[in-house]
Amino acid sequence: MSVRTNHLSEPRRRIIRLIKNNGSSSMSELAYALEISSEAVRQHLLQLEKDGWITRFSENNGIGRPVLYYRLTKAGEHLFEKNYDHLTIEILDTLLNQLGDDALKNVLSSMIEERITQWEPKLKGLNTEERLSALKDFYTKDDSFMEIENKNNTYSLIERNCPFHNVAIKRPILCSVTVSVLTHLLGCSVKRVKKLQNGDGCCIFQVSLNEPVNETTSRIIIEDDLS
Numbered sequence: 001m002s003v004r005t006n007h008l009s010e011p012r013r014r015i016i017r018l019i020k021n022n023g024s025s026s027m028s029e030l031a032y033a034l035e036i037s038s039e040a041v042r043q044h045l046l047q048l049e050k051d052g053w054i055t056r057f058s059e060n061n062g063i064g065r066p067v068l069y070y071r072l073t074k075a076g077e078h079l080f081e082k083n084y085d086h087l088t089i090e091i092l093d094t095l096l097n098q099l100g101d102d103a104l105k106n107v108l109s110s111m112i113e114e115r116i117t118q119w120e121p122k123l124k125g126l127n128t129e130e131r132l133s134a135l136k137d138f139y140t141k142d143d144s145f146m147e148i149e150n151k152n153n154t155y156s157l158i159e160r161n162c163p164f165h166n167v168a169i170k171r172p173i174l175c176s177v178t179v180s181v182l183t184h185l186l187g188c189s190v191k192r193v194k195k196l197q198n199g200d201g202c203c204i205f206q207v208s209l210n211e212p213v214n215e216t217t218s219r220i221i222i223e224d225d226l227s
Contacts, residue, residue, distance in 0.1 A: 157207070158203075
């Protein structure tokens, strides 16, 4: 079982694996399996709990005091590799194969509408530069990998760490959601002039202030080379 726990010490990696395999484990069970003292296990569990990987709960077995058990938190579960990327691609391909292009575009349009609805109130009353600054959080709040560039009054949003990278590389039509949402939120044409799919190392969304869009502009904008 592959675990993304290189930052953890060997005893803590083993504890995480044991809890995962068992569903939950008590301190005594872990001490027995690891062949170390209960106090040593307790110290490891305290740190794992502090880091947010595990949580404790008590269970009454009907004899004596309730026993403390430890299980993985949601964050702890994500220490184990998931195959969400493959599932997402499979769903998209199935939708396309079974229902056709229009069905896929309808799904993408719904995603676009939801994001526009989410973001429009946050941008109300802001000028273009302020909107761009707010949209740095488009993927992740306080995204340190998204930056604004202004060259000769031409603005660009530069994204160096796409959170959907693996899926977007294989099914780049999903990137049309970002292009479409940015276009409608900024009220002007937005085009990706550099793309992770092309090996550019980032996506650059160039904002063309001199190319305004209006309510008649299609909500979904499919990039020419990705359709």
